Amino acid sequence: MAEISTIARPYAVAAFNLAKEKKSLTEWSEMLEFLAQVSLDERMHAFINDSKVSDEDREKTLIKIAGKKLNAYGENLIKLLIEYKRLNVLPQISELFETLKATDEGTLDAEIIVASKPTDKEVDTLVKSLEKKFNKKIDAKVTIDEAIIGGIKVIVGDTVIDASVREQLQNLAYALKS
Numbered sequence: 001m002a003e004i005s006t007i008a009r010p011y012a013v014a015a016f017n018l019a020k021e022k023k024s025l026t027e028w029s030e031m032l033e034f035l036a037q038v039s040l041d042e043r044m045h046a047f048i049n050d051s052k053v054s055d056e057d058r059e060k061t062l063i064k065i066a067g068k069k070l071n072a073y074g075e076n077l078i079k080l081l082i083e084y085k086r087l088n089v090l091p092q093i094s095e096l097f098e099t100l101k102a103t104d105e106g107t108l109d110a111e112i113i114v115a116s117k118p119t120d121k122e123v124d125t126l127v128k129s130l131e132k133k134f135n136k137k138i139d140a141k142v143t144i145d146e147a148i149i150g151g152i153k154v155i156v157g158d159t160v161i162d163a164s165v166r167e168q169l170q171n172l173a174y175a176l177k178s
Contacts, residue, residue: 015032038090106136123140126152151163
């Protein structure tokens with residue numbers, strides 16, 4: 001997965017810089033999300049990867065499917081990705097673009113994993129402490145996973161805070177084996 005991110009990053013950064021310059025971050029965000037979803041469609045994925053299909057046909061088909069959802073820069077991105085055989089990284093380009101956009105806007109995405117549904121007050125308190133810790137606005141998504149048994153696991157960007165009972169039991173088991 002790191003290799004795909006490495007390939008996608010320059011395209012995401014270039015798209016982000018252009019979108020920021022043109023003051024069209026939201027438009028680019030929607031455009032890239034749409035293209036990512038199209039590329040993930042089973043039939044479209046097969047079409048994109050079919051060696052019998054010409055690059056010209058790929059380009060025409062994608063641009064036709066996207067229609068008015070693509071601006072001229074988006075069409076150029078499609079042409080460039082086809083030329084360099086990089087259409088398969090569209091989902092990662094979209095994902096990296098969103099990360100750059102959130103960072104620029106001072107927002108971080110956080111995934112809060114708990115064993116049972118927390119109260120709104122508990123979530124608010126946790127989000128406020130995360131905002132204080134990371135000095136950014138936090139956009140939190142709560143996921144319930146009974147497998148963690150109890151406690152909490154928080155993922156913010158590359159940072160993982162795992163205070164789940166399952167993790168503590170695994171650490172204990174590892175310590176006992178040593």
